[in-house]
Amino acid sequence: MSSDAAALKDADSPPDESAIERYIGHDEFDPIGTLALIMVYFLILVLMWLFMYFVEFVGNEPTVVGMV
Amino acid sequence: MSAYIDQFPAEAKVIRSAFYTSFIALALGAAFGLIQTLHRTDIVRVIPSEMYYTVLTAHGVLLVVTFTIFFLVAIFTWAVTTSLDRGVEDIRFTWSWYVLMSLGTLFAAVAILAGFTDRTEMSADVLFTFYAPLQAHPIFYIGLVLFVIGTWLAGADWFRSWWAWKQENPDERIPLPTFMVLTTMIMWYLATLGVATSIIVFLIPWSLGLIDTVNPTLTRTLFWFWGHPVVYFWLMPAYMMWYVMLPKFSGGRLFSDPLARVVFVLFLLLSTPVGIHHQYLDPGIAEGFKFIAMTNTMFLLLPSLLTAFTVVASMEHGARQRGGEGYFGWLGALPWRDPVFAGMALAGLMFAAGGFSGMINAGMNINYLVHNSLWVPGHFHLTVGTAVALTFMAVSYHFIPQVTGRRLASKQIALFQVVLWFIGMTFMSNAMHRGGLLGMPRRTAEPEYDFPFETAIGTVGELNAQIALGGVLLTLSTVLFVANMLITALNDPADDLPSNTIPEPLSGSEDAPLVLDNLKLWTAIAVVLVIFAYSLPLGSIVERGGLFGPGGDAFPMFIEFVEGTVFGLTGDSVSSLVNSPLEWLRAMR
Numbered sequence: 001m002s003s004d005a006a007a008l009k010d011a012d013s014p015p016d017e018s019a020i021e022r023y024i025g026h027d028e029f030d031p032i033g034t035l036a037l038i039m040v041y042f043l044i045l046v047l048m049w050l051f052m053y054f055v056e057f058v059g060n061e062p063t064v065v066g067m068v
Numbered sequence: 069m070s071a072y073i074d075q076f077p078a079e080a081k082v083i084r085s086a087f088y089t090s091f092i093a094l095a096l097g098a099a100f101g102l103i104q105t106l107h108r109t110d111i112v113r114v115i116p117s118e119m120y121y122t123v124l125t126a127h128g129v130l131l132v133v134t135f136t137i138f139f140l141v142a143i144f145t146w147a148v149t150t151s152l153d154r155g156v157e158d159i160r161f162t163w164s165w166y167v168l169m170s171l172g173t174l175f176a177a178v179a180i181l182a183g184f185t186d187r188t189e190m191s192a193d194v195l196f197t198f199y200a201p202l203q204a205h206p207i208f209y210i211g212l213v214l215f216v217i218g219t220w221l222a223g224a225d226w227f228r229s230w231w232a233w234k235q236e237n238p239d240e241r242i243p244l245p246t247f248m249v250l251t252t253m254i255m256w257y258l259a260t261l262g263v264a265t266s267i268i269v270f271l272i273p274w275s276l277g278l279i280d281t282v283n284p285t286l287t288r289t290l291f292w293f294w295g296h297p298v299v300y301f302w303l304m305p306a307y308m309m310w311y312v313m314l315p316k317f318s319g320g321r322l323f324s325d326p327l328a329r330v331v332f333v334l335f336l337l338l339s340t341p342v343g344i345h346h347q348y349l350d351p352g353i354a355e356g357f358k359f360i361a362m363t364n365t366m367f368l369l370l371p372s373l374l375t376a377f378t379v380v381a382s383m384e385h386g387a388r389q390r391g392g393e394g395y396f397g398w399l400g401a402l403p404w405r406d407p408v409f410a411g412m413a414l415a416g417l418m419f420a421a422g423g424f425s426g427m428i429n430a431g432m433n434i435n436y437l438v439h440n441s442l443w444v445p446g447h448f449h450l451t452v453g454t455a456v457a458l459t460f461m462a463v464s465y466h467f468i469p470q471v472t473g474r475r476l477a478s479k480q481i482a483l484f485q486v487v488l489w490f491i492g493m494t495f496m497s498n499a500m501h502r503g504g505l506l507g508m509p510r511r512t513a514e515p516e517y518d519f520p521f522e523t524a525i526g527t528v529g530e531l532n533a534q535i536a537l538g539g540v541l542l543t544l545s546t547v548l549f550v551a552n553m554l555i556t557a558l559n560d561p562a563d564d565l566p567s568n569t570i571p572e573p574l575s576g577s578e579d580a581p582l583v584l585d586n587l588k589l590w591t592a593i594a595v596v597l598v599i600f601a602y603s604l605p606l607g608s609i610v611e612r613g614g615l616f617g618p619g620g621d622a623f624p625m626f627i628e629f630v631e632g633t634v635f636g637l638t639g640d641s642v643s644s645l646v647n648s649p650l651e652w653l654r655a656m657r
C-alpha cells in the first residue's frame with residue numbers, strides 16, 4: 001500500500017469502499033481510457049461539423065452576413 | 069466519521085430549507101413546462117394562447133433563478149463549512165440572507181402568477197430575460213433586487229468564514245471547495261453589477277412611471293452582461309460536484325487539484341466579457357464588438373475541455389481501483405447502479421452534447437441559422453436543464469440524508485428517476501434542435517402558424533410528438549424525484565449514513581502554484597477584461613440611443629404613479645448630463 005492509499009483510507013470511505021480492489025497512486029495512474037474517450041468525442045465533433053456544413057450551407061443562399 | 073447534520077446541526081437546518089425551497093420551485097417549474105410543451109405542440113391545451121407568456125415566464129424564472137440558485141447556496145454553504153471544518157460565523161446572518169432571498173422570490177412569483185387572473189392589473193409576462201420593452205409590475209423587479217442582495221449577503225457569509233479561518237491558518241492553502249465558492253462568488257459580484265444597474269437605474273423607475281422611456285438596447289446589453297455569467301453561476305456548483313464528489317462516488321480521487329483551480333480561475337476571468345454573444349443579431353451593436361465577444365467565448369471552451377479531462381480521469385481512477393481494465397472496458401466497472409453516480413455521469417454525458425450545440429450558437433455566422441429558434445431551448449435544456457439540473461437531483465440523493473439525518477426513501481426509484489430524465493431529455497432536446505433547424509421559432513404558443521416547415525427526414529408531427537413525449541417523461545421524472553425527497557424528509561432517522569468527507573486529490577494543493585490563490589490578482593484581471601469588452605459597446609449604445617432611450621412605449625403600460633412630466637424632466641436632465649461629455653468627446657475627435 002502506497003502512502004497515497006493510506007491517505008485515501010484516512011481521508012474518506014466512499015459509499016462502497018468494499019468494491020475497491022486495489023489502490024492506485026498518482027504515479028501509477030495513467031489515464032489512457034480518458035484519452036480514448038476524449039478522442040472519440042473529438043471525432044464526433046469533427047463529424048458533426050462536417051455534417052453541419054452539408055446540412056446548412058450547401059444549396060442554401062449565403063446568410064445575412066455582409067448582405068445589408 | 070459522522071454525517072453533516074451531526075457536525076453542523078444549525079447549518080444543516082438552513083441548508084435543508086434552501087434545498088426544500090429549490091425543490092418547490094422545481095416542481096412548479098416542471099408543471100408549467102408540461103403545460104407549455106403540450107400547448108405548443110397542440111396536443112393538450114389547458115390555457116388560452118394569450119396566457120402562454122405567463123406560463124413561460126413562470127417556467128423560466130422558477131427554474132433558472134429559483135431552483136438553481138437556492139440549490140447552489142445550499143451546496144456552497146455545505147462546501148465552505150465542510151472544507152474549512154468550521155461553522156458559519158453567525159447563524160442569524162445566514163438565516164437573514166436565506167429569508168431575503170425567499171422574500172424576493174415571493175414578490176417576483178406573486179407578480180408573475182398574478183398574470184393568470186384578471187382580478188388585478190398586475191403581471192410580469194416578461195420572460196426570464198426581463199429586458200425592455202416588455203414591462204413587469206414594479207414588485208417583480210423589487211423582488212429580483214431583494215433576491216440578488218440575498219445572494220450577495222450569502223457570498224459575504226462565505227468570505228467571512230474564509231477570513232476567519234485564514235486568521236487561524238495563515239499558511240495554509242485555501243481548501244479546494246472553498247476556493248471554488250470564492251472564485252464563483254467574485255464572478256457573481258462582477259456579473260450582477262450589470263443586472264442590478266439595469267433594474268435599479270432603469271427598470272424600476274420606468275415601471276413606477278418615474279421615467280417615461282428607457283433605452284432598450286442598453287437594458288438588453290446590461291441584461292446579457294449578467295445573462296451569460298449567470299449560466300456559469302448555475303454550472304459552477306455542478307462542476308464543483310463533478311470535481312469534489314464524483315470521484316468519491318466513483319471510488320477514486322480527484323485527478324488534480326491544481327487543474328481544478330486553474331479551471332475556476334479561467335471561468336472567473338472569462339465568464340463576463342462574453343455576454344454580447346447573446347446579441348449577435350441585435351442591431352445597434354457593431355460587428356467588431358460581437359467579434360470580440362465571440363473570441364472570448366471560444367476561449368471559454370478551454371476550461372470546459374480541461375474539466376472534461378480532469379473529471380473523466382478522476383472517474384477512470386475510480387474505475388481502475390475497482391478493477392476496471394482496457395481502453396473502454398473500465399467504464400463497466402463504474403458504479404452505475406448508484407443513482408448519485410449514474411445521475412451525475414449521465415448529466416456529464418448530456419453536457420458533452422450540449423457542448424456541441426453551444427459551439428454552434430457561439431459562432432457569429434452559424435448563430436444566424438439557429439437564433440431564436442427552438443434549437444436554443446434544445447441547447448439549454450441539455451446544459452442548465454440537464455447538466456445542472458440532473459446533477460443537482462442526483463446529488464440530492466446524497467445530500468438530503470446528510471442534512472436531515474434520514475434514510476433515502478428509495479434507491480431504486482432514484483436510479484429509475486435519473487435514467488428517465490436522461491431518456492426524456494434525449495427525446496425533447498433532440499427534437500427541439502431539429503425543429504430549430506427547420507426554422508421553428510421558440511417562445512410562441514402557435515409555432516405552427518400556417519407555415520409548412522420542410523423536413524429532411526421525418527415530419528413536423530413526428531418532431532412535435534417527440535417533444536411532447538420527452539416533456540411528459542421529464543415531468544414524470546420530476547414527480548418521482550420530489551416524492552422521493554418528500555418521503556425521505558419524513559423518513560426514519562438513519563444511523564449508518566456515510567461520513568461527510570471529501571477525499572484528498574491525487575495531485576494535491578501543494579502542487580498548485582501559489583499565485584492561483586491570489587484572489588485579488590484574478591479579480592483585478594477580470595475587472596480589466598470586462599472594461600475592455602464592455603466600455604466601448606456601452607458607450608456607443610448610450611451615445612446613439614441616449615441613456616433613457618429614443619422613446620417608444622412599454623408593453624404593457626403600468627399605472628402611472630406620478631405625473632410623468634416632472635420625472636420625465638429629471639430623466640432628460642440626467643440623460644443630457646451623461647450625453648454632454650460624450651458629445652464633447654465626439655467633438656474632440
Ligand code: HEM
Binds near residue numbers: 104108445511538543
Ligand atoms: C419537466 C421538465 C421540462 C419541460 C417539459 C420543459 C419544457 C420546455 C419547453 C417546451 C420550453 C420552450 C417553450 C417555448 O420557447 O415556447 C422551455 C423553455 C425553457 N425551459 Fe424548460 N422544460 C423542463 C425543464 C427545465 C429545466 C429543469 C430548466 C432549467 C433548470 C428549464 C429551463 C427553461 C428555460 C430557461 C426556458 C426558456 C424560457 C424563455 O424562453 O423565456 N426547463 N421548457
Ligand SMILES: [Cu+2]
Binds near residue numbers: 295343
Ligand atoms: Cu452565453
